[in-house]
Amino acid sequence: MTSLSAKDKATVQAFWSKVSGKAGDIGTDALSRMLVVYPQTKTYFSHWKDLSPGSAPVRKHGATVMSGVAEAVGKIDDLTSGLLNLSELHAFTLRVDPANFKILAHNILVVLAIMFPNDFTPEVHVCMDKFLAALARALSEKYR
Amino acid sequence: MVEWTDQERAIINGIFSNLDYDDIGPKALCRCLIVYPWTQRYFGAFGSLHNAEAIKNNQRIADHGITVLHGMDRALKNMDNIKATYAELSVLHSEKLHVDPDNFKLLSDCLTIVVAAKMGAAFTADVQAAFQKFLTVVVSALGRQYH
Numbered sequence: 023m024t025s026l027s028a029k030d031k032a033t034v035q036a037f038w039s040k041v042s043g044k045a046g047d048i049g050t051d052a053l054s055r056m057l058v059v060y061p062q063t064k065t066y067f068s069h070w071k072d073l074s075p076g077s078a079p080v081r082k083h084g085a086t087v088m089s090g091v092a093e094a095v096g097k098i099d100d101l102t103s104g105l106l107n108l109s110e111l112h113a114f115t116l117r118v119d120p121a122n123f124k125i126l127a128h129n130i131l132v133v134l135a136i137m138f139p140n141d142f143t144p145e146v147h148v149c150m151d152k153f154l155a156a157l158a159r160a161l162s163e164k165y166r
Numbered sequence: 167m168v169e170w171t172d173q174e175r176a177i178i179n180g181i182f183s184n185l186d187y188d189d190i191g192p193k194a195l196c197r198c199l200i201v202y203p204w205t206q207r208y209f210g211a212f213g214s215l216h217n218a219e220a221i222k223n224n225q226r227i228a229d230h231g232i233t234v235l236h237g238m239d240r241a242l243k244n245m246d247n248i249k250a251t252y253a254e255l256s257v258l259h260s261e262k263l264h265v266d267p268d269n270f271k272l273l274s275d276c277l278t279i280v281v282a283a284k285m286g287a288a289f290t291a292d293v294q295a296a297f298q299k300f301l302t303v304v305v306s307a308l309g310r311q312y313h
Contacts, residue, residue: 035189053293054291055291057291058291058292058294058295059291059294059295059298074292075291091224117303128275131279131296132278132282132289135279135280135282135283136282136283136285136286136287136289139284139286142279142283144196144197144200144201144218145200145218147197147200147201148200148201151201
């Protein structure tokens, strides 16, 4: 898969500045959907009391995930070195199967389409999809 | 055989009965060609696809998007035997159109996003789950006769 062009990065940054105010809601909804639509992802959260959509742990974790996305937008010129710590966390501590990054990315895109139907054009969609894929690759760096 | 709950059937039928095929079909196919440009390989004879604007203005693509979406009507009418319903279409996509079946998933992801944008908050997690389950079954049936 290709890396991000200058145009891709500009599109991602411009779109992110439009939507970042709703990052918490985006994260909550994306995570809620993931747990319902892809129930196998619940296996990573067996320690939560409540996995229902919009629950307190889901909201808290949605915010955590989106702050990671925000960090990635800021480090878009070098995701691999910029997200080294997060990669180590996911590789050695969380040990999330990287297939799940794709699943969560899909749900983030669905939420963006719902919340920003006019701004989430196909041109923005392709850049965000590429960005989230690049983010996932950077997170997978330290796995093996 | 795929088991559908009454709720899933209601959700899926509800989505399609309220769908504007002429709007959603073209949007889904255009989005697929823009987001996953390698899918353009199947549309060499359709005229200009050289940028997003050209794709969005291409009438043949728009018409084809409507055709593909109506292709789902067969599954809707035969939800208890989608596999057999699509056997012939599967052979067509394999033997005549030579479409890599991985592309079906790409188009179905774009359709999900276009429907989500249209339905807004009404596209709840449960609705998304039922819709994606339906598309997964359709995609699987379309890929079944490849060998």
